Structure formats: structure tokens, C-alpha cells
Amino acid sequence: MTTPTGSTGAHPTVAGRFTADFPGERLVAVDRVDAMAALFDGLGHQRPATCGAYVLAYLLPAVGFLSLEGHDLAAEDFLAHLAGVVVEEDEVEASDEVSRRVASGELTEAEARERFGRVWYRFPVRSSRDPIVSGASAAGVARAVERGSGGRLVPLPVASRLDDGTVQLTADRWDALLDILAAHVGDWRWHAILNYETDRLLRPTDPAYTPLNLRAPEPERLIPHDDWGVGHFVGIAGTWTMSTTGRRWLLLFDTYKCRGFDGYEPQPAELMRLGLCRTDGRGGGMLVVVPVEVSERVAAALHALGLELRLWDNGSPPPGE
Secondary structure (H helix, E strand, C coil), X not given: CCCCCCCCCCCCCHHHHHHHHCCCCCCEECCCHHHHHHHHHCCCCCCCCCHHHHHHHHHCHHHCCCEECCEECXXXXXXXXXXXXXXXXXXXXXXXXXXXXXXXXXXXXXXXXXXXXXXXXXXXXXXXXCCCCCECCHHHHHHHHHHHCXXXXXXXXXXXXXXXXXXXXXXXXXXXXXXXXXXXXXXXXXXXXXXXXXXXXXXXXXXXXXXXXXXXXXXXHCCCECCXXXXXEEEEEXXXXXXXXXXXXXXXXXXXXXXXXXXXXXXXXXXXXXXXXXXXXCCCEEEEEEEHHHHHHHHHHHHHCCCCECCCCCCCCCCCC
């Protein structure tokens, strides 16, 4: 989003960026959002299939989990390994060539990471030519959260649909879920990872995707829907209710910096609900990530909203399969 004018050189706060584009509005930001933003701003685009793992590169270190077994938890390839990501088959040859050069002594690991860090996977990952299969499963992202935090963070899975296909994230339940999350930012210290169908939302790369148009009473009339045609993972930076319309919005951290404003992407909450309730034959949902000490309390609150906690199948195989 916009860097606030009059910056002193310190890293801009998310609230400052938000207010510059949405004056008069109040963002309810997630726990440690500025620490997340400082890490997020230093990241480039995700690799082709790593969106689920990419979210954790700015989330886990920001909340205090820096390494696991000596490996950096901001490293996208290590997180892809933890999440059981299925990379695109076209990535394998370049990665294997870097591994060969390191094994032969032609390159040190440090040199390889500096020169080929965008293509080299240092840890085992699976691959596929099928675009439906490539990527991370909800189960894989949940596993990476649990392992990366040593069990101190619990991902509570809220699938958008039940096993029989019935929508459980109805408009009323979605509003109630966002209400209760906004009310408990401080004591639950929650974060959320969304897995959705992109084409139900506004196109964040369109020239019409501007703060002025986003603030309009009906932005859908001014900004077309996305046409990327994929399932996607993103994290939430915060939520707010637009004072002029009463509509709830989400501020997302996207995994491609060309989407939104350097990766900061406002979207109407109702369009996100529709994106979670995918129509492409695959499942979607939200992982509500909370500290283990409040996980039972949060799970009970979600059950009280009529939500069944279950993982969903987005087409990518779970780890180990």
C-alpha cells in the first residue's frame, strides 16, 4: 500500500500505509502485523507453486519461530519441504543442476543460494505436471505450522463446505466468524491463512484497482473480477468495516508483489467468502492459527458459531502421499 508521506526512514507501519489509502477508516490488524510486514516487504515473488509455504515465511519468524533443527523458517524452500509442496515439473531440472554443482564442489551452498536461490530446492519436494496437483494442501500447510512452531501454534481448519458439499461458510456464519476474530485480536493472538479460488474476487492487477475505486460504494462495478484461474493461499493483515458503506473488508498479504499495492491487497470480505466456497470442484477454507494455550477456547467458540472444524481437499496431495 502507499508509503505514508513524511516517513522518517523507519519501516512504515501497516496502519500508516492503510490510512494513507483509506483515510478515516480503522484497520483491526492481526497480532504483530508490523513485524510481519517488515519481513513481507523483504520478500520477492513466491516460487511457482509455493504460496502456502510462502505465507509462513513472514508469519512464523514474526511471531518468534526463527528456525527448526538449524534451518531458517524464513526460507521458502525449507517451508515448502515442511508443507509437502508439489512443485511444477519444469522446476526440477534447474534445481537438480544446482544440487549437482554443489555436490561436485563447483559451488558452495552459500554461493548457490545467492546465485540460484529462486530455483534451487535444497530439501526434498515432490513434482507434477498437473496444475491441479501442484501446490500445497491444507493439511500440508497445517503440518508446517505445527512443526515449525514445535506444536506451540495450532491451525484450526474451517472448511468452506461440509463433506457433502453443503456450504458451511454461509454469509451469516462468515460475518459472525469475522466479528469474533476482530473482537479477540488481543487475547487470541490469531492469524489466518486463506485458501480460495481467485476468480471470485476483484482483479488486483487491473488498472482500475485503485484506492479511489476500492472506496466506491460498489467497487465491483468499477473493477473486474480476477481471471487468474487458480487456487491460492494468502495471509490476512487485518479487517475493517468501510464507514461509508458498512461493508466488511480484508487486507491480505499476497504472494506476488504485483498484486494489489506491492502485495498488500484489499478485498471485500463477501467476495472472499465466495472465493473460499470454490466452484471449481476443489475445496477451500481458512486456517485459524492460534497459540496452543488458547486453542481449545477458540475451537469451542468456532463450534458455537455452528462451524465444523475439518480440513479440505484443494487437489494437492497431503504430505507423504
